[in-house]
Amino acid sequence: MTEHPAFFQPLPDGRLRCTLxxxxxxxxxxxxxxxxxxxxxxxxxxxxxxxxxTGFCIDPIEKKPLNHFLPGTPVLSFGTxxxxxxxxxxxxxxxxxxxxxxxxxxxxxxxxxxxxxxQTGCRSVAFTYNDPVIFYEYALxxxxxxxxxxxxxxxxxxxxxxxxxxAAFFRAMDAAxxxxxxxxxxxxxxxxxxxxxxxxxxxxxAVHETPCWVELTTLLIPGExxxxxxxxxxxxxxxxxxxxxxxxxxxxxxxxxxxxxxxxTPVETLLRARAIGRGAGLNHVYVGNAHHAAAQSSxxxxxxxxVIGRDWHVLTHWALDPRGRCTACGTVFPGVIDGPPGxxxxxxxxxxxxxxxxx
Numbered sequence: 001m002t003e004h005p006a007f008f009q010p011l012p013d014g015r016l017r018c019t020l021x022x023x024x025x026x027x028x029x030x031x032x033x034x035x036x037x038x039x040x041x042x043x044x045x046x047x048x049x050x051x052x053x054t055g056f057c058i059d060p061i062e063k064k065p066l067n068h069f070l071p072g073t074p075v076l077s078f079g080t081x082x083x084x085x086x087x088x089x090x091x092x093x094x095x096x097x098x099x100x101x102x103x104x105x106x107x108x109x110x111x112x113x114x115x116x117x118x119q120t121g122c123r124s125v126a127f128t129y130n131d132p133v134i135f136y137e138y139a140l141x142x143x144x145x146x147x148x149x150x151x152x153x154x155x156x157x158x159x160x161x162x163x164x165x166x167a168a169f170f171r172a173m174d175a176a177x178x179x180x181x182x183x184x185x186x187x188x189x190x191x192x193x194x195x196x197x198x199x200x201x202x203x204x205x206a207v208h209e210t211p212c213w214v215e216l217t218t219l220l221i222p223g224e225x226x227x228x229x230x231x232x233x234x235x236x237x238x239x240x241x242x243x244x245x246x247x248x249x250x251x252x253x254x255x256x257x258x259x260x261x262x263x264x265t266p267v268e269t270l271l272r273a274r275a276i277g278r279g280a281g282l283n284h285v286y287v288g289n290a291h292h293a294a295a296q297s298s299x300x301x302x303x304x305x306x307v308i309g310r311d312w313h314v315l316t317h318w319a320l321d322p323r324g325r326c327t328a329c330g331t332v333f334p335g336v337i338d339g340p341p342g343x344x345x346x347x348x349x350x351x352x353x354x355x356x357x358x359x
Contacts, residue, residue: 002144004137007165008045018045021084021133021160022198035134037082049080050138053106054129056113056351060313060344064126064156065249065288067298068335069175069213071308072315072342075154076113076122076351078106079129080138085158086193087181089221089259108353110138114145116353123342124174128156136165143172152336155212159202160194170206175213175336177249178203182218182225183234191224191259200241207242213336215247217288220265220273222253231273235280244283245301245334250274251288267292284334302331313346 007020015026018033025033027040037049056078061070064077083090108116117125125146132139132155143153152174159178161169170176180199181192188196206214216238220226231250238248250273252265270287274295277285283301291312298308305328309317319327324337 002137002141004140005165005168006044007136007162016040016043016045019162020136020165021162022195023084023160033084034086035082035084037080037134047135047137049082049135050141051107051109053078053080053108055106056108056116056353058120058122058344058347058349058351059126060346060348061124061126061154061342062310062313063348064128064154064177065217065251065286066154066175066177066213066215067249067286067296067308067310068215068247068284068333068337069154070123070152070336070338070342072344073123074121074342074344074347075124075126076117076120077126077128078108078113079127079132080135081130082134083130084134084160084194085131088191089219089253089256089262106353110142110145112353113142114149114151116351117146117151118149120351122151123338124152124154126154126156128154131157131160133157133159133161133169136169140168140172147172158192158194159199159206161198161202163201166202166205167209170202170210170212173210173212175215176206177215177217178206180216180218180234180238183230183237184225187225200237204241207246214242215249216242217249217251218273219251219253220269221259222263222265222269224262226265226269226273228272228276231276232280235277235282235285238277239281244281246282247284247286247335248277248282249286249288250277252290254289265290271295298333300326300329300331300333302326303329305329307333308341315341315343315345 008016018025032039061075127139155173155176274285287295296310307319324333
């Protein structure tokens with residue numbers, strides 16, 4: 001394992017403060033942080049889940065969701081246990097809220113993951129299902145192993161990370177989908193147990209200070225963050241701080257975890273949000289977790305032509321040249337386009353790591 005900076009500092013009362021994320025958990029020997037996977041042992045704070053995962057799958061890259069990053073290609077996806085947020089609406093709570101560290105039965109070294117990704121034809125590896133910020137060392141070691149073999153790395157994250165580790169994290173990633181869960185401080189405090197400020201800082205940093213390709217996602221929850229005013233404010237912020245070409249995905253909520261009393265998000269709400277986002281000047285606004293081929297497809301910002309057709313996660317149309325330019329007008333389509341589209345489609349394939357190569 002690569003030696004990483006120690007993201008903790010001693011306090012006068014003998015505790016160690018974890019500085020990886022803005023929670024700044026202060027721990028005595030044997031205590032775990034709120035994320036549950038970072039634990040104080042003696043004079044340091046260690047990650048419990050390096051080399052241990054809840055499982056591996058091959059997914060379409062569009063499922064992350066990333067619509068402008070190697071479209072149509074497969075991505076090897078994995079996560080670990082725990083999370084540094086407390087979202088009452090978590091859609092992956094079986095993994096992210098797990099307190100059963102010993103249930104992490106799938107084991108693999110970073111080098112194994114990179115090698116298997118290349119052998120299975122995956123163009124990238126995604127750190128997903130729970131937030132890779134909390135398994136920082138495992139994610140960065142895997143990203144380094146992937147880069148050595150020509151495999152790209154993808155972070156699916158809430159962006160709740162401190163200034164210090166933020167730079168190395170996003171510079172190790174080739175693409176990221178960052179959750180912008182709402183545009184109200186009260187929502188973040190009440191429904192996620194966190195603060196919005198560090199998330200906005202992370203988005204700005206990743207977009208402007210790193211080569212990482214960034215897309216944003218907002219899960220719209222009826223009665224919580226789906227008003228026209230909030231969607232308009234969020235869209236205006238993305239336009240002002242990120243520019244017109246950073247894709248924004250509005251996705252549908254389904255009742256889960258501690259918010260089973262809220263209804264599913266109607267498709268009409270997603271389409272209304274998309275219209276508001278486009279009205280704010282954003283060129284690439286999508287809907288997710290709902291079927292609407294027109295609103296899941298990509299369009300040229302220059303001439304309006306459909307350049308990528310999508311039906312759920314399946315590509316149905318392609319009108320970009322090998323350099324990612326619209327074949328109708330020559331406008332460059334923003335993102336990471338590398339030759340013709342992939343043909344993975346909408347498949348999801350569970351993957352078992354080879355036992356002989358596991359760590």
